[in-house]
Structures are given as C-alpha cells and as structure tokens.
Amino acid sequence: MSSTDIDSGTDNNVKSLAEQGLTLPLTYHTLKHYLPHRYPFLLVDKIIDCTPGESITGIKNVTINEEFFNGHFPDEPIMPGVLMIESMAQVSGVLGFISAGLTSEDGYLYLFAGVDKVRFKRRVIPGDQLIVRATTVMQKRGIYKFDCTVHVGNELAASAQIMIARQEQ
16 A cells, blocks of 8 residues: 555545544644654654544654654664554544544543564665554453554555553543
C-alpha cells in the first residue's frame, strides 16, 4: 500500500465521528484532548481515518530534527523500533478514546498494557512518513487489543499486537 492508497473516511465513518464533534483529519489541536503526550514524545501527527470500534489510521512524519536521532545513530540515523511501537500504541489509544466516546479530559488515560508478535521489517530514517494502522481485535471493559502495522510507502516497516487499558485518573 502506498501513500496514495491511504484510507479516507467513508460516509458512515464521517457520520459517526461527526456525532462526537470530530472532523478528519484530526490534527494536534484535537489529538491533545485524547493523548497526554507532548513534544518530544507525541509520535502521531494526525489521524486521517477512523471507524470507531474498528480501525484507525494515523500519520507520523519522521524528520532529522527528532531528538532521538542525536544518539540513534548520529552518523546513520535510524528510528528506534520501540518508538514505532509507541507510535502504534498512541494511535491505538486515540481509537480507544473515540470508540468509548471519551477524551482524557473526562478523567481517563489509556495505558500501554502489553505488546506481542513484534516484527521489524524495514529501517525508518529521516524523511520517511509512517502510516500507522490499528484494527480492533478485542475490547472488554476498557481493555483493548489491536493488530497494528507501520508502513512507509508500499513497505511494511513494523507490525505488532498492542494491548491498552483504560484507567481512571
């Protein structure tokens, strides 16, 4: 799948998001109501597609200005795999909030609860655009499990099964 194949909202998605007062794409000004993360640890730039309870697609633009490139690795910058996993967890957290009809301002957080089946397939370097997708596998009493992927253009960069749990603040 290429960046030209990036999902766009269907009429049903747009309608269900509109019921929550949301319009795609969701950018920083909206994402900050769902995620407590801020620079340099906010690892999603925008949400371009979302079907509450089912799936979500987010974008992370990787630039040489990222803090982690100062040490990983200065002469051959590569995005750490754990940060790709974190990006998947953040996008999954947004889907958890939207699916529950909540924001962090309602007094909740979605915490990273687990990761399984992690695979890295491609280096991510400055200039890459990550297409981060999460699809709901299971949801029960505020605990979610997602199948997640990170693509750069047509190439799979990483995949994992992410678990998050809603916690009252």
